[in-house]
Amino acid sequence: MTDLSSSPESGEATTSSETHSGFIAIVGKPNVGKSTLLNTFLGTKVAPTSPRPQTTRRGVRGIFTTETQQIVFVDTPGLHKPKDALGKYMNQEVQGALADVDAIIWVVDLRRPPGDEDELVARQVRDLPKPLFLVGNKTDAAKYPDEAMKLYRALLEGREGEVSETMLSAQNNPAAVATLREQLLDVLPENPFFFPNSGASDQTREQWAAEIIREEAMKKLREELPYSVATRVNDWTEREDGLVRIEGEIIVEKSAHKGMVIGAGGKQLREIGQAARKQLEILLNRKVFLGLEVIVIPGWREDEEALRELGYE
Ligand SMILES: Nc1nc2c(ncn2[C@@H]2O[C@H](COP(=O)(O)OP(=O)(O)OP(=O)(O)O)[C@@H](O)[C@H]2O)c(=O)[nH]1
Numbered sequence: 001m002t003d004l005s006s007s008p009e010s011g012e013a014t015t016s017s018e019t020h021s022g023f024i025a026i027v028g029k030p031n032v033g034k035s036t037l038l039n040t041f042l043g044t045k046v047a048p049t050s051p052r053p054q055t056t057r058r059g060v061r062g063i064f065t066t067e068t069q070q071i072v073f074v075d076t077p078g079l080h081k082p083k084d085a086l087g088k089y090m091n092q093e094v095q096g097a098l099a100d101v102d103a104i105i106w107v108v109d110l111r112r113p114p115g116d117e118d119e120l121v122a123r124q125v126r127d128l129p130k131p132l133f134l135v136g137n138k139t140d141a142a143k144y145p146d147e148a149m150k151l152y153r154a155l156l157e158g159r160e161g162e163v164s165e166t167m168l169s170a171q172n173n174p175a176a177v178a179t180l181r182e183q184l185l186d187v188l189p190e191n192p193f194f195f196p197n198s199g200a201s202d203q204t205r206e207q208w209a210a211e212i213i214r215e216e217a218m219k220k221l222r223e224e225l226p227y228s229v230a231t232r233v234n235d236w237t238e239r240e241d242g243l244v245r246i247e248g249e250i251i252v253e254k255s256a257h258k259g260m261v262i263g264a265g266g267k268q269l270r271e272i273g274q275a276a277r278k279q280l281e282i283l284l285n286r287k288v289f290l291g292l293e294v295i296v297i298p299g300w301r302e303d304e305e306a307l308r309e310l311g312y313e
Contacts, residue, residue, distance in 0.1 A: 020188035021070035022102035029117035030078025032109040033137040037170035038075045040177040046201040048215035061202040086301040103131040110142035122155035136167040206233040216275040
């Protein structure tokens with residue numbers, strides 16, 4: 001797969017005046033398919049996806065580069081009513097992303113009519129003087145996609161300037177996603193490339209692997225637990241025989257949660273580890289050894305210092 005990590009400071013950025021490049025935010029309420037859309041745009045997995053709302057926590061950037069054009073996608077956490085400091089951080093990530101980008105993609109779920117959270121997003125994007133793309137997702141599973149799209153469109157009423165609309169399935173329709181990507185390339189301003197043209201994301205490999213582990217943990221855990229875990233990777237070693245050894249941690253808020261993550265006889269932790277290892281092996285095309293430990297950082301979601309330490313800053 002492509003190299004996952006690029007850095008704007010690496011000094012390799014292209015500087016030709018004939019290049020077009022820009023930042024495009026992908027926004028929407030939780031669980032509508034923003035990260036899935038990003039991964040399909042890039043043809044590789046840079047962002048975690050799961051059936052649970054609020055899987056994305058930081059603004060992951062995904063980079064798509066052609067010979068003369070570069071889109072830096074900013075995948076944002078789902079905009080929602082925050083319950084804790086982590087939630088506030090997530091909403092700030094969205095607002096920060098919207099202020100800085102050249103265009104906005106608003107993703108909606110066509111299986112359902114708009115709700116409060118969609119209105120919240122519409123209010124945030126409606127008046128920004130930037131190209132806006134309304135993407136109706138999950139057409140494969142929507143009973144009344146046209147009717148739903150009409151209701152979402154109505155939330156943008158009064159907006160000055162054009163809104164481009166697309167209905168697609170981010171998960172099952174890569175051709176439609178590629179067509180949308182072409183339209184996005186057309187709105188990029190003239191700019192040098194922001195990132196070297198080799199990477200697909202601005203995350204370090206450790207951050208990326210930690211997100212895959214969190215995705216699998218979120219899929220397995222029940223009730224409130226998925227939202228109270230964080231993950232980090234402390235060590236990544238590549239052996240000469242090609243095996244990658246990754247040491248990760250799952251962080252919980254209370255000692256009582258530790259046992260719930262580990263499960264009887266360690267079964268659940270083993271399952272999370274196996275599923276994450278499988279994904280990592282496919283995505284890296286290498287054999288992976290994944291060591292996982294569960295640790296407690298009391299109340300980390302409300303602790304500014306712990307949030308910073310875990311990369312939510
Ligand atoms: N049927 C169907 N499901 C989809 C489609 N796109 C995404 N999904 C599913 O929707 C769920 C949420 O997808 P994500 O990409 O994680 O959604 P998100 O908007 O990034 O979610 P947050 O992290 O909560 O903001 C996952 O279970 C996806 O598999 C689609 O085109 N069709």
